[in-house]
Amino acid sequence: MTTLFISDLHLDAERPAITDLFGRFLRDEARGADALYILGDLFEAWVGDDDPSETGAFVATELRALRDAGTPVYFMRGNRDFLLGDAYAHRAGMTLLPDPAVVVLYGTPTLLMHGDLLCTDDVAYQAFRAQTRHPQWQAQFLAQPLAARLAFAHQARAASRAHQAGLQGQGTMETITDVAPATVAATLARYGIDTLIHGHTHRPAIHELEVDGRGCERIVLGDWYDHGSVLRVDANGAQLSSISA
Numbered sequence: 222m223t224t225l226f227i228s229d230l231h232l233d234a235e236r237p238a239i240t241d242l243f244g245r246f247l248r249d250e251a252r253g254a255d256a257l258y259i260l261g262d263l264f265e266a267w268v269g270d271d272d273p274s275e276t277g278a279f280v281a282t283e284l285r286a287l288r289d290a291g292t293p294v295y296f297m298r299g300n301r302d303f304l305l306g307d308a309y310a311h312r313a314g315m316t317l318l319p320d321p322a323v324v325v326l327y328g329t330p331t332l333l334m335h336g337d338l339l340c341t342d343d344v345a346y347q348a349f350r351a352q353t354r355h356p357q358w359q360a361q362f363l364a365q366p367l368a369a370r371l372a373f374a375h376q377a378r379a380a381s382r383a384h385q386a387g388l389q390g391q392g393t394m395e396t397i398t399d400v401a402p403a404t405v406a407a408t409l410a411r412y413g414i415d416t417l418i419h420g421h422t423h424r425p426a427i428h429e430l431e432v433d434g435r436g437c438e439r440i441v442l443g444d445w446y447d448h449g450s451v452l453r454v455d456a457n458g459a460q461l462s463s464i465s466a
């Protein structure tokens with residue numbers, strides 16, 4: 222049996238081929254898996270569970286069918302869909318996870334994260350993250366009309382692109398938008414766990430590192446822009462690969 226991990230699908234109406242690929246993945250490989258973990262950024266943007274988008278409706282239907290077929294689905298919020306709430310999770314048959322979360326995979330304690338908390342060199346983003354995770358900010362935002370929330374999401378995406386363009390112009394994009402090694406080491410040391418799985422950075426790889434004299438492993442999930450990316454974990458280890466549209 223196998224446990225599947227994915228993240229950073231960034232699904233929206235402008236990329237229907239990837240949404241279709243995700244649907245096929247859920248109806249094919251994910252059926253019969255021990256579990257499916259989605260570690261954030263399932264959607265390009267999420268402004269509230271009352272958004273009547275066709276993409277959100279399709280995904281909820283497909284995930285619920287997977288859960289009903291016997292595969293548990295776990296979801297961790299990302300930086301694009303941190304407002305996804307209990308109502309949509311229930312509709313989709315997903316169990317919400319905190320970030321970070323610890324699970325035991327075939328006898329191995331494993332730390333799961335979306336990954337943005339590890340990118341501590343991006344000070345501007347961390348300040349924005351802290352603001353938007355505050356319960357008062359979220360309550361005020363969700364109280365606004367849907368049209369206003371959608372407009373904010375559009376502006377936030379534009380600001381994010383401008384921020385990244387500025388980092389590229391300074392020649393710091395690769396460093397600042399990736400994880401900070403010291404933060405990774407401190408996180409693994411704090412939890413006393415040897416295996417970390419995360420997404421967010423769009424740099425799929427399996428890294429070996431040493432923390433406090435222990436051999437550790439950091440597995441980075443890929444995004445779903447040009448193709449799919451899935452991590453398969455079983456009793457024999459982990460395999461990271463892409464799936465074609």
